[in-house]
Amino acid sequence: MEALQELASQLGDRLITAPESVAPYAVDSSRARPEGQALALVLAESTADVSAALGWADRHGVRVSVRGAGTGLTGGAMAYDGGLIVSLERMNRVLEVIPEDRLAVVQPGVITAELDSLVREQGLFFPPDPASARICTVGGNIATNAGGLRCVAHGVTSDAVAALEVVLADGRIMRTGARARKNVVGYDLTRLFIGSEGTLGVVTEATVRLKPVPAGTPRTFRASFPTIESAGAAVAEIVNGGFQPEVLELMDALSVEIIESFHQSGLVVPRGAMLVGQTVGERAAEHAERITARCLELGADDTEVSDTDALLEARRLSNPALTARGLKISCDIGVPISRLAEMFTGIERISAEHGLAVSSVAHAGDGNLHSTVESPDTEAGIAAADAVIDDITRLALALGGTISGEHGIGSVKHHELPWQLDAVALDVQRAIKTALDPNGTLTPGRAV
Incomplete structure (x- = not known):
C-alpha cells in the first residue's frame, strides 16, 4: 500500500482502490473469471496516465490488465490477483x-x-x-x-x-x-x-x-437454405462470383431461432441456414438480385432483397441473444472459403457425437465461424461444452484453418496455441514478448 501511494500521488482521483468500484472492471464478456481481487484501477485520461501506471507496475512487479469496453470474448482483459487494471474508457476523443x-x-x-x-x-x-x-x-x-x-x-x-x-x-x-x-x-x-x-x-x-461512402442505396439480401452445407457451398460460389457483396453472413437455424426469441424481427427460421448480405454502389440492387437468383439455382428455399438494414440488424443481435440464452462456450475459428461446407458438416457431426446442440453464425464471406455450445451452467456442463469446442477447433486446423479469426487468444484459448503454432514459432513470439516486457508485468500468460 505504501508503494501504491506513490502512484496515487501521480494520478490523484484517477486511481481507484474501493473493491466495489474496481470489481466491474475486473471482467470481460467471456466465461473466464478473475483469479483473485485486483489491487487497484486506473481510469486513465491521457497517455501520461497510462505511462505512469505501467512504469509504476514495472518497477514494483505488479501485473497489469488492460480494459476497453469489456466486450472481449476470450478473457484477455481479466484482472490479476493483486494486479493493476488500466481502463481506457475515458480516453474517448x-x-x-x-x-x-x-x-x-x-x-x-x-x-x-x-x-x-x-x-x-x-x-x-x-x-x-x-x-x-x-x-x-x-x-x-x-x-x-x-x-x-x-x-x-x-x-x-x-x-x-x-x-x-x-x-x-x-x-x-x-x-x-x-x-x-x-x-x-x-x-x-x-x-x-x-x-x-x-x-x-x-x-x-x-x-x-x-x-x-459508396454511391447509391445499399441493398440487403437474404437466402434461406434447406441445409447448412448447401448454404456453405453457396458462400463459395458468391465470393468467387462477379458480384462481390460488402457483407456476407451466415446464421444456422438454431441461431435464427435464438435471435427471434430474444427480439422478434420477423425472420422465419430456415430449415437449415440463412445467408444475409449487403451490396453497395450504384448497381447494388442489380447485384443483390443476381446473388439471390444464384442462391435459388444453388438450392435456396426462398430469398428476398430489401433497401433497409433490418436483416443485418438481426445478425448483430446474435451475441446478446446467445448471452441471454446463457451460451458463452464458443469459438471463432476460420477456414478457407472452399472448406466451409465441409466445416459445417463436421460441426453437425461433432454436435451429434457429443449430444450437445451447437449454434453457428459466421462472417461467411471470409470463412470466420462463431460456434457456440448449448450446455448447463455447471462445472460438468462447461467441461462438456469445452470438449465440443476443442473438437471443432481441431477440425478447423485439419481443414487448413485457424483457432481464432478475430477474437484473439486471451486466457480462454491459451491451451490451443501449440495446436497451431510449432515450437519454433512459439519461441519466437515469446522472445518478442520478453524483449518488450522483460519483467513480465503487462498482460502476462495471455495471447502468447
Missing part, C-alpha cells in the same frame, strides 16, 4: 479528421460505431465493423485485430491502421507508422502491436484509414 487524406486520429476508448457515424458526415466511413460495433472500442479492435461484417470487402482492423502511439511495459512512449500511404522504414511495428492483445504495449492513440 476523436482528435482529428483529415478528409483530404482519408485519415482520423482517435484515442483508444472511442466507440467504433460512433467514429463511423462521425466521419460519414464528411462522406467517409471506418471500414472495421464488428457485430458489437455499437459498444466495442477502436482500441479493443486494434488489440485483437478485429474483423466484422464488412471483412469480405475491406479486410480486418490492421488494414485500416496507419500509425500508433504506444506505451511500453516500462512506461516509455513510442510512435509507429506514418500518415503517408506508403512507408517501408524499419520493421512494421504498427502491425506487430495490432492483434497483440495488450501484451507488448498499450495503444493510446491511433491514426486510422477511412474510405469514401
Whole structure:
C-alpha cells in the first residue's frame, strides 16, 4: 500500500482502490473469471496516465490488465490477483479528421460505431465493423485485430491502421507508422502491436484509414437454405462470383431461432441456414438480385432483397441473444472459403457425437465461424461444452484453418496455441514478448 501511494500521488482521483468500484472492471464478456481481487484501477485520461501506471507496475512487479469496453470474448482483459487494471474508457476523443487524406486520429476508448457515424458526415466511413460495433472500442479492435461484417470487402482492423502511439511495459512512449500511404522504414511495428492483445504495449492513440461512402442505396439480401452445407457451398460460389457483396453472413437455424426469441424481427427460421448480405454502389440492387437468383439455382428455399438494414440488424443481435440464452462456450475459428461446407458438416457431426446442440453464425464471406455450445451452467456442463469446442477447433486446423479469426487468444484459448503454432514459432513470439516486457508485468500468460 505504501508503494501504491506513490502512484496515487501521480494520478490523484484517477486511481481507484474501493473493491466495489474496481470489481466491474475486473471482467470481460467471456466465461473466464478473475483469479483473485485486483489491487487497484486506473481510469486513465491521457497517455501520461497510462505511462505512469505501467512504469509504476514495472518497477514494483505488479501485473497489469488492460480494459476497453469489456466486450472481449476470450478473457484477455481479466484482472490479476493483486494486479493493476488500466481502463481506457475515458480516453474517448476523436482528435482529428483529415478528409483530404482519408485519415482520423482517435484515442483508444472511442466507440467504433460512433467514429463511423462521425466521419460519414464528411462522406467517409471506418471500414472495421464488428457485430458489437455499437459498444466495442477502436482500441479493443486494434488489440485483437478485429474483423466484422464488412471483412469480405475491406479486410480486418490492421488494414485500416496507419500509425500508433504506444506505451511500453516500462512506461516509455513510442510512435509507429506514418500518415503517408506508403512507408517501408524499419520493421512494421504498427502491425506487430495490432492483434497483440495488450501484451507488448498499450495503444493510446491511433491514426486510422477511412474510405469514401459508396454511391447509391445499399441493398440487403437474404437466402434461406434447406441445409447448412448447401448454404456453405453457396458462400463459395458468391465470393468467387462477379458480384462481390460488402457483407456476407451466415446464421444456422438454431441461431435464427435464438435471435427471434430474444427480439422478434420477423425472420422465419430456415430449415437449415440463412445467408444475409449487403451490396453497395450504384448497381447494388442489380447485384443483390443476381446473388439471390444464384442462391435459388444453388438450392435456396426462398430469398428476398430489401433497401433497409433490418436483416443485418438481426445478425448483430446474435451475441446478446446467445448471452441471454446463457451460451458463452464458443469459438471463432476460420477456414478457407472452399472448406466451409465441409466445416459445417463436421460441426453437425461433432454436435451429434457429443449430444450437445451447437449454434453457428459466421462472417461467411471470409470463412470466420462463431460456434457456440448449448450446455448447463455447471462445472460438468462447461467441461462438456469445452470438449465440443476443442473438437471443432481441431477440425478447423485439419481443414487448413485457424483457432481464432478475430477474437484473439486471451486466457480462454491459451491451451490451443501449440495446436497451431510449432515450437519454433512459439519461441519466437515469446522472445518478442520478453524483449518488450522483460519483467513480465503487462498482460502476462495471455495471447502468447
